Amino acid sequence: MEQFVRKRLTFLTSFWNKLRPRSVPESCSLGYLGSDSVSLHSEPNSISFIPKSSLFIALYAFTARSEEELSVSAGDKLRVLREEGEYVLARRLLGEPAMGYVPAAYVANLSQGTSTHRPESSKGEYSLSVRNHTKVSHFRICKSPGGSLYIQKGHPFPDMEELLAFYTKHWKVIQSPLLQPCSPAVRTPTTPPERDGWERPRWEFTLRRKLGEGYFGEVWEGLWRNTVPVAIKIIKGRYRSRC
Ligand SMILES: Nc1ncnc2c1ncn2[C@@H]1O[C@H](COP(=O)(O)OP(=O)(O)OP(=O)(O)O)[C@@H](O)[C@H]1O
Incomplete structure (x- = not known):
């Protein structure tokens, strides 16, 4: 009903906001850090x-x-x-x-559910990140001087397990059910994976003409660094895992 009125009767927005403030500001009192929209598809x-x-x-x-x-x-x-x-x-x-x-x-x-991690901006603190379809919401987890953890003031927990157990049960407070923990976060490395010394990057080679073909791949005549003639074998995709 609320969604319908907000969407269809836009001229009533200010009245509706006074009557029922939007849910996001409500979350701010919980240490709401914001949300990211993760668009996964054009459709x-x-x-x-x-x-x-x-x-x-x-x-x-x-x-x-x-x-x-x-x-x-x-x-x-x-x-x-x-x-x-x-x-x-x-x-x-x-x-x-x-x-x-x-x-x-x-x-x-990209399949990450719930995670608790240290936010980049505040070292030593944790946040609860919850993914709900394409939206990820972050809630700051504060630490009291006594060491207890809380998202809402007045609701402290001795450790992370108890905090998560509470919000798993009372998920409506954070407006997203905590269904499953995410797999360990994959950090985006700044550099590609290390190569073995003998392995040369693709850009150093130029293909010139196909010489032949075996069962596992094609053999091409090419040049390494535009000077050294080489034979290059390109393994067919379905056999790469066995190489
Ligand atoms: N160094 C090379 N110079 C010229 N032609 C080559 C060279 N290496 C391979 N070829 C050509 O490519 C064809 C395929 O070579 P490849 O080494 O892939 O054969 P294969 O051992 O039968 O392959 P596979 O192991 O995939 O079954 C050869 O028959 C040959 O005509």
């Missing part, structure tokens, strides 16, 4: 059909080296169809529809 209705566990984000840009691979930019939202060793078969959720293999180290799972 909002289709989100619910994608299992949360298959939603990933690209951590780095990756350029496809064969038709079976998928080029992604850092930040691209992906649906991972399956994992194959060091690669995942992924479909891009935004922009041009495309599917292919991406190195598993280049992506991170």
Whole structure:
């Protein structure tokens, strides 16, 4: 009813706000830190059909080296169809529809439920982050001089477990049910994963012509750093995990 009136009878907004203030300011008294909208798809209705566990984000840009691979930019939202060793078969959720293999180290799972973590801005403190569909809300967890933890003043808990147990049961206070903890946070590294010494980056090689093909991949004539002639074997995606 409230949502209907707010949406349809916009000229009554100020009256309605006085009568029933919006719920977010109410949360501020709980140490509400804000929320992030995580847009996962250009078609909002289709989100619910994608299992949360298959939603990933690209951590780095990756350029496809064969038709079976998928080029992604850092930040691209992906649906991972399956994992194959060091690669995942992924479909891009935004922009041009495309599917292919991406190195598993280049992506991170977005399916996070509830987490408690130290916020970047205030070292030594914790916050409760709750993801509800595409919205993530953060609540500051304060520590009293005696060491107890609380989100609402006057509701202290001796430790994090008891605090979480209370808000799991009384989730309406924070307006989001605490259904499951998130998997350990995947921090976005600032640099790509380390390479072995013998492994050279893709940009150092140029493909010139296809020489032949074996069961596991294609062999190309190419140049290393535009000078040294080399033979390059590009392993077919489905066999990469076994290499
Ligand atoms: N260094 C090279 N120079 C020129 N041509 C090459 C070179 N290496 C491979 N080729 C060509 O590529 C084809 C495939 O080579 P590849 O090494 O993939 O063969 P394979 O051992 O049968 O493959 P697989 O192990 O995948 O079954 C060869 O038959 C040959 O024509």
